[in-house]
Amino acid sequence: MAAAPRERSGRTTPPRPEGTTAVRRPTLGGPARGDVRLDIQVLRALAVGLVLLYHLWPDRLPGGFVGVDVFFVISGLLITSHLLRSAVSPGGVRLGRFWANRARRLLPLASVVLLATAAGTFAFLPESAWRPTLRNLMASALYVENWSLAASSVDYLARDQAPLATQHFWSLSVEEQFYLAWPVIVVLAAGWAVRRARGRHLSRAVVVRRGVMAVMVAIFALSLACSVWLTATDPGTAYFATTTRAWEFAAGGLLAMLPTAQPAAGRPVAVRTAGAVAGLAAIVASALVLSDATPFPGTAALLPVLGTAVFLWAGRVPGASRPAVAAALRPVRYLGDISYGVYLWHWPLVVIVPAALGGPLGTAAKVGVLAVTVMLAAASKVLVEDPFRYRPFWLAPVRRGFYPAAAGIAAVVLVCVTGLGALDRAAARAADLAAARPDQTLSTPTDPDAPLAPTLADRPFDNAGMYDCFDLEHLRARSCTYGPADAAVSVAITGDSHAAHLLPPLISLAERRGWRLTTYVGISCDAGLAPACADGPETFDTIVGADHDVVLFSAFRGSGSDYDDVRTYVTALHDAGVRLLPVADVPMNPPTTYACIDDSGGDAGEAARCTTPRDEALERVPDRVTRIADELGTGYLDLTDAFCDGERCRAVSGNTIVYQDSPSSHLTATFGRELVPLLEAGIDEALGTAAVTRG
Structure with a gap:
């Protein structure tokens, strides 16, 4: 799949970074509040760099789609760590606050990008792309794009369809589904464990940790088995399905509960350094060795997932020779900081810019896409991400955190419904005019004042x-x-x-x-x-x-x-x-x-x-x-x-x-x-x- 997301039976699949830039609260055994985990910054920058190179120069990096696996593991680690801390605290997990925080963090910028994509579609893409793009814009806004693409990935009728400007939202949809389900799973697992442990002299923290770990081990095993089976029997669906990706989040979640997730000072530096090098090598190797011809995810996804887990297990290895030393470079840290915006903006540009220029992207145009992507991501962070994420107005009361997300989703859905309605009316008008004309035969000359039937969109x-x-x-x-x-x-x-x-x-x-x-x-x-x-x-x-x-x-x-x-x-x-x-x-x-x-x-x-x-x-x-x-x-x-x-x-x-x-x-x-x-x-x-x- 040249200059496009990974395809399965005609359809495509780019990865998406989770996008947060710093661990504002410590992971278990992680840095103190306000610190930044340099190892995670390196992974973010690496993953978003892999996906950018893959989408612009796919022949140079045939397995760059593994960036999605890297970010799924990171998300599993960070979110599970946060939920475990809440689960063992007296107040427990506050689902409303958790979901509001995620909505403020992710959804406003996603809606802005979707609205901009709609505008670019109408301005530059051919009319025949409008209807499928509008449908998938709506699916993306409602965070079911992965299931929409799973259905169309096996659609024989969609095999000639050009890549959609929304296809990269499949992984954001998977993550949003993860953010909805995971805290509920943790709450239920914790409650189940506490009820079973009544009368036993165990601390709540130990009981909760054991219960959540047991559930996550089950999710890891069942999801991995489903991934292997479905990759062999229905690869198009397997790539996009939430059920075949859950084990990757569970891998990060299990990492958060292992004893090695505690402060790394007790582990030999040489062992940690070797782990960091091996993990990084596994990720890079997967990007170089895997390709669109590789059945994926299945067992092939174990390489980047385990590589990411090992790298995170190694932690912040001290010393100038540590693999995470790249995070000391400001460009690397900044790329990790704006990775969410980079991911969201780059793919619509890859799809729309060639249509605007009237031909495939050359090297200069690809470099231009990279530059514009970074500029849009940088501006988005200042103008959209940070205001909704940090301004006190949006933090309390909790319900206020949902307002920007709800407004953004409503705006996208309104644009899509309006656009699809206009296309339906145009098609009906063309059909009525065609029916009003004398019967057309193969010898009927073209009437330049009459519409085409069907319309270009239909x-x-x-x-x-x-x-x-x-x-x-x-x-x-x-x-x-x-x-x-x-x-x-x-x-x-x-x-x-x-x-x-x-x-x-x-x-x-x-x-x-x-x-x-x-x-x-x-x-x-x-x-x-x-x-x-x-x-x-x-x-x-x-x-x-x-x-x-x-x-x-x-x-x-x-x-x-x-x-x-x-x-x-x-x-x-x-x-x-x-x-x-x-x-x-x-x-x-x-x-x-x-x-x-x-x-x-x-x-x-x-x-x-x-x-x-x-x-x-x-x-x-x-x-x-x-x-x-x-x-x-x-x-x-x-x-x-x-x-x-x-x-x-x-x-x-x-x-x-x-x-x-x-x-x-x-x-x-x-x-x-x-x-x-x-x-x-x-x-x-x-x-x-x-x-x-x-x-």
Whole structure:
């Protein structure tokens, strides 16, 4: 994943620092009030440096995403230490005050960044990015972005979607969920331990510590097991899920309760120095050795997590040779001090600046992004973070600490709801105007004064009916039937998503003609007998045994399925006596043409000029369907004339946008319905003969 957060099945995943700069209250065995733990400062600066380099120069630091693991461990240590001190005190853990403090610390700046991201999105990103960005801005404001990305990470339909400017909020969402749940867990564990210890002569501190440790050991073990299992079975979800990350916080929490968390003076300096060096080396090694190809988190996350824990265990090693000596350098300490702001600001810049500049970031632009990131973080600390964090007005009463966070969340949600509503109204207006025009056909000229349909914002989602009955996760075969069971004509279609995008016109046609239409489509089902097509052999037997009058087959010319597997499937259907109607794949829609539509700003006249040379659209990636049909002598239905003339292929037909995405080149449902006459003629001819060729 170049210059983007770590991807899993099309989705992305950058780390996020916890962001506090000093231990204002001591951790167990830590520095006195007002001191700064230099080892933690080093880790903060290191982690935020890793993530910055990874996002700007991913090839140089392929495992820089491990910064998230470093900060999760730090958060577990600091928060558990604070909660344990409160739990053993007479007043116990004050949940309201704890949550108010975290809200004041983190949420106001997060809301400012989200609002700025919304403004940058509308100003510079293409309209097709607006709807998903607004949805994820809302998820980020409500701190469920990690679950939103977990859902979309396995979304077959989102694989062509550009990185979102909000994706880095996934780890902030995980941390906020941690901050909500962890104090409750500590309170419940402490209460459980105290009740069990009644009548025994043990101090409250010992009882609470033992009870909390037992619960955290259980969380560590269960979460780590879940992480290992889910990383192997569902890696996209595993990367983002709170359940697969909880063990990293628990590792920091356990560190806070170990005897070695007490003052380090009793441990030999040589041992502590060796531990600090080993821990630092493990973190750096993980950033250099791990990559996007590494199943993560799973067992691979043990390297940065244990490295961080060992480094923190070593504590503040004295002497000029200590690894934490870098913290004596003012730039390092300052980077740790503003790390939260650096993290929040850098990723929206990485996503939005290339769109503003009109091209990928070069070295100079990347250095500029770094400089602007630091400046914004520095200003944010003075203007936003510190005022809400330290001014007495926000400290008492406790409820006042929630006001800035609530106002920020409300503002972001309001912007998103308003923006999404405006996009919905624009889409409805375009649909109404299109319906009011005379029926558009493939030969209808573009009306420059009429809107495009679908709108730019909605074209990635204009897939009505295509995936209602489609195996999106390689889990199980799905089949749907449209039309009466006793229809005189039974038509079926099989293949991958480029068969599925023919469903809107086929459903319309079947309803009009009274046909029965049955679908057998799914991921990798252009190779219907291969293991990647879920239940493929059973589906094959169903198709053969159903005695359909004609079975359409289509497949993406850029499919990742092996050609021999595709040919084997089609040949098996042919040899089983199935009357096949292969449908040639549509022309490719390259990213340049897709971007051209965005650059039109919705102007139909400008968009109509967005075309692709015919040889690039048809010959750069040769069509598999026509090749197989020629080898078998079945003939095929060729729809190319609906897209191309002798020299160029269109991305806009009349006022209709042809493609949803690029490079996957799925048709919009709106344009697909214009293919009804061609599909109808081809099927009618196939019903009367064993083979048909068009185009």
